[in-house]
């Protein structure tokens with residue numbers, strides 16, 4: 001623990017504004033907790049709306065020069081930041097595990113994934129293209145160019161403290177936008193350390209600010225009501241996302257919204273069952289189930305349901321629960337008491353409605369916010385868990401008989417983020433992939449996120465894409481210049 005405390009003493013805890021770590025104008029701080037013990041890890045400066053204006057002044061002042069910085073120079077800063085992140089894998093992994101709770105191996109995975117957005121967008125920075133064509137009627141020429149949208153606000157959640165930030169920071173900086181990041185109050189330390197890495201990589205002062213706060217709504221409200229801010233990019237719940245879309249209407253700011261999910265995971269009767277069980281473990285239990293892409297409803301063909309359930313239950317029952325920084329741990333705590341209690345309520349509601357607990361089913365006593373990895377069967381449609389995002393290590397299994405029924409069940413949700421299915425029939429693979437109402441479909445795989453692919457949802461799961469060649473477009477405006485010659 002003394003090593004951990006020595007390391008924590010090196011992590012910045014001030015607001016990051018204009019290239020320096022600073023105190024909040026009104027003073028004050030708030031605690032960041034270790035979810036494995038409930039103990040305070042650090043006190044972090046608590047940004048007030050006035051601090052948000054300081055950060056916006058600085059982002060606005062830096063915008064023109066950053067936009068005019070050669071793409072190659074922007075690219076090299078992002079690339080250098082990627083290198084530093086990789087060099088500092090163990091620091092970032094430990095910090096994410098400490099403030100978010102996930103097992104160290106998962107934190108290392110997030111470091112690689114999160115860092116890769118900086119490398120990917122360093123490569124995209126030099127490939128932002130326009131076009132030049134003849135007007136079809138011969139009256140002139142059409143020149144189309146792309147310009148950065150301007151200063152952006154990014155609001156990020158706690159479940160992937162690094163990657164949800166880099167997935168926004170990478171494309172914004174590549175496009176030539178300045179950005180203010182408001183990290184989750186549960187996990188601000190990772191983002192503060194990232195700001196230092198970007199500065200070490202050569203990012204000019206003012207281009208990026210990081211504002212931890214215990215008053216998210218007041219802070220974001222102040223920024224969004226200022227017309228110098230030109231974009232809001234958000235990852236979090238659908239409830240908060242729709243509030244932000246409403247606020248952005250006043251100044252017609254661009255928005256990108258990565259919101260909640262209710263992913264179906266379908267196992268057809270022709271699936272490779274070993275692969276489907278492995279995929280279900282990944283789609284359900286990665287990040288302790290605290291992922292917007294997490295399998296929320298497992299639909300299994302009735303002819304293989306008993307076998308699949310027995311195999312998945314054995315794997316889930318064998319998971320070792322504990323603090324993420326202990327090497328034997330497979331699955332860490334939930335982020336806080338509120339989240340643990342919300343998962344417990346969903347399970348209790350399902351059980352009261354008639355669901356059967358195959359394993360787990362309850363919080364684990366003791367310090368920290370642990371919930372036993374759980375499998376539920378016989379879950380009735382009326383249970384809340386069928387409609388609501390679980391965000392915890394609970395796998396409800398449902399049966400079905402026909403492909404049409406499976407598709408109808410999968411699409412019977414207001415959400416449309418990730419979806420997964422297992423089949424060895426190629427025709428079925430294409431048919432089902434088309435029929436699923438989701439922004440992302442995994443075919444015979446339980447993990448789909450890839451920095452080179454567009455991540456995003458339809459329906460109540462969001463607007464826009466992050467990652468891929470699409471990701472940078474979210475930070476670009478299109479300008480048309482008409483020439484007569």
Ligand code: NAD
Pocket residue numbers: 155156157158159160164182183184185216217218220235236237238240241243257258259260261291292293389417457461462
């Ligand atoms: P949340 O919406 O409560 O919080 C997300 C962020 O918004 C945090 O930084 C929080 O401080 C801030 N916030 C909360 N209320 C706000 C307000 N009124 N105004 C401005 N900011 C506010 O969500 P959460 O509990 O942190 O994260 C879980 C949710 O995020 C889940 O619904 C999950 O599906 C979603 N999520 C989506 C994706 C995706 O890419 N689609 C990825 C991760 C998480």
